Amino acid sequence: MRIVFHGHACFEIKTQDGNILIDPFLNGNPQADVKPEDFTDLAAILITHGHGDHLGDALKISLNTGAMIISTSELAAYCQGQGAKTHAMHIGGKYRFPFGTVKLTPAWHGSGIKTEKGMIYGGLACGFLLQLEGRWLYHAGDTGLFSDMELIGRRHPLEVALLPIGDNYVMGPDDAVYAAQLVRAKYIIPMHYNTFPVIEQDVGEFLTMLQRKAPESRGIALAPGEYLEI
Ligand code: NI
Numbered sequence: 244m245r246i247v248f249h250g251h252a253c254f255e256i257k258t259q260d261g262n263i264l265i266d267p268f269l270n271g272n273p274q275a276d277v278k279p280e281d282f283t284d285l286a287a288i289l290i291t292h293g294h295g296d297h298l299g300d301a302l303k304i305s306l307n308t309g310a311m312i313i314s315t316s317e318l319a320a321y322c323q324g325q326g327a328k329t330h331a332m333h334i335g336g337k338y339r340f341p342f343g344t345v346k347l348t349p350a351w352h353g354s355g356i357k358t359e360k361g362m363i364y365g366g367l368a369c370g371f372l373l374q375l376e377g378r379w380l381y382h383a384g385d386t387g388l389f390s391d392m393e394l395i396g397r398r399h400p401l402e403v404a405l406l407p408i409g410d411n412y413v414m415g416p417d418d419a420v421y422a423a424q425l426v427r428a429k430y431i432i433p434m435h436y437n438t439f440p441v442i443e444q445d446v447g448e449f450l451t452m453l454q455r456k457a458p459e460s461r462g463i464a465l466a467p468g469e470y471l472e473i
């Protein structure tokens with residue numbers, strides 16, 4: 244499978260069983276390398292929470308392609324109300340889709356949906372555990388460090404973990420290294436940094452720290468448009 248980074252927290256995962264897109268924040272994202280119109284063949288769009296830098300262009304892409312949106316029940320209900328095809332889930336639950344299995348994990352974060360009429364309640368933020376082509380991947384979503392990440396890695400031996408490192412809204416690099424020690428994935432891909440000045444980070448420093456403190460994991464920083472093939 245191919246894990247393509249599109250900037251911020253957006254990843255497209257292309258597998259032999261279908262392509263999925265996570266947190267497509269493209270319009271208004273200075274780092275995005277693609278446009279919402281570029282997607283034509285998607286099995287599903289997964290959204291970790293209702294903030295604009297994650298919900299992003301999900302509705303537009305869903306309506307364009309017919310791809311269903313998978314998220315928490317609150318956010319799925321909102322998207323359904325906007326005309327999208329949805330599949331509602333919640334934390335701890337998993338479901339087997341034709342492209343693979345999706346399981347929702349906790350994430351310490353908010354999920355309000357900002358609209359012209361004010362903030363809409365979006366339920367809880369989540370992360371995603373994905374079993375694709377038989378292998379487990381973890382997209383942590385927006386979150387602070389929490390010790391149950393150890394349980395996530397113990398319960399589902401991880402090939403890849405996508406961890407935020409931007410600080411301010413989510414884990415910073417030092418906490419993300421600690422998170423890497425807990426989840427014990429073969430590959431760690433940092434995300435949610437350098438999109439805006441407030442989350443600027445030295446990713447080289449993060450990778451060095453990761454190599455020293457979690458040597459069993461391999462850190463890979465992807466530039467937008469780059470991918471990891473596993
Ligand atoms: Ni957020």
Ligand code: MN
Nearest residue numbers: 294296385412
């Ligand atoms: Mn965010």
